[in-house]
Amino acid sequence: MSAAALIDVAGITKDYVTPGGVDVPVLHGIDLAIRRGEFVAIMGQSGSGKSTLMNILGCLDSPTAGRYVLTGNDVSALRDGQLAAVRNKTIGFVFQGFNLLKRMTALDNVALPLAYAGVSKREARRRARAQLERIGLGEFAGRLPNQLSGGQQQRVAIARALVMEPALVLADEPTGNLDTQTSNEIIDIFVKLNREQHMTVILVTHEPDIAARADRLVRLKDGVITYDGPAATGPSGARA
Ligand SMILES: Nc1ncnc2c1ncn2[C@@H]1O[C@H](COP(=O)(O)OP(=O)(O)OP(=O)(O)O)[C@@H](O)[C@H]1O
Ligand SMILES: [Mg+2]
Incomplete structure (x- = not known):
């Protein structure tokens, strides 16, 4: 693993077990190394395992087998509580x-990760407000999610994702519920975060035009990586 690797995944598999006890193998041995500052798009047919992989990369779920080293720490075998802390x-x-809490204002939604981390309410609100302002939503801080457009709700969700100043942002079809123009505005935010703040971004999309804005494309098919290379060019690029 290179010193700059943020994510180092080796031989990851994931089997789901249905309530009936049937084993469903979904990921079949994923190897993936991602460096700090990369912008990676993940594409693949519905059911190919994109969200399953994202949930593992995002420490929302554990792999069945294989090794996942995140920022130099092996997180493959962590229990739920430890995994939540890393996340x-x-x-x-x-x-x-979007997954915003319906009864909380935009401000309180953004402040939530800080509250979980034990930051005082006052400081959490101050930082949440600054994050909302940075994303152009300062004037909507007091609104409930249902008083915001889809694009605004997604920007609140992005502000919430950024408020802890994470090393890594994972976005699973962040524009899947948005029209084309709003999608472009949301993708512009991720591109800007990557280019200007060198944020590492991994984004799942079905849209070739969106994937083409990443630096690197990973294609999944039936739980294996079938392409890992430049996003915009070549016979297997995003627009291929
Ligand atoms: N909790 C679960 N239990 C059993 N099978 C599951 C579970 N979650 C997902 N699967 C199965 O795993 C496979 C991969 O699902 P996943 O959600 O990762 O696909 P995806 O590539 O994200 O698809 P989409 O583009 O539709 O979001 C699918 O066949 C799905 O039915
Ligand atoms: Mg999915």
């Missing part, structure tokens, strides 16, 4: 459905 400190997660 809160190191990773910002953005989901397709």
Whole structure:
């Protein structure tokens, strides 16, 4: 592993077990190294295992087998509580459905990770407000999620993902529920974060035009990586 590797995944497999006790193998041995500052798009058909992989990379779930080293620490065998602590400190997660708490204002949604980390309420609100302002939503801080457009809700979710200043942002189809123009605005935010703040971004998308804005593309098929290379160019690039 190179010194600058942020993520180093070797031989990761994931089997789900259904309530009926049937073993469902989903990932079949994933090797992936991602350096700090990379912008990686993940594509693949529905059911190919993209979200399963993202949930493991994001410490929301553990692999069945294999090794996952994140920022130099082996997180493969951590229990739920330890995994949650790593997640809160190191990773910002953005989901397709925004996943904001409905009864909380935009400000309190963004402040939530800080509250979990034990930051005082006053300081958490101050930092959450600054993050909302940075993303152009300062004036919407007091709104509930249902008083915001889809694009605004996703920006709140991005502010929440960034408020702990994570090493890594993971976004699983962040534009899946948005129209084309709003999608472009959301992707612009990720591109800017990557280019200007050197944030490491891993983004799942079905849209070739979105994937083409990343530096690197990883294609998944039936739980294996079938392409890992430049995003925009070549016969297997995003627009291929
Ligand atoms: N909790 C679970 N229990 C059993 N099988 C699961 C579970 N979660 C996902 N799967 C199965 O794992 C496979 C991969 O699912 P995953 O959600 O990773 O796909 P995906 O590539 O993200 O698809 P999509 O593009 O539709 O979001 C699918 O066949 C799915 O049915
Ligand atoms: Mg998915």
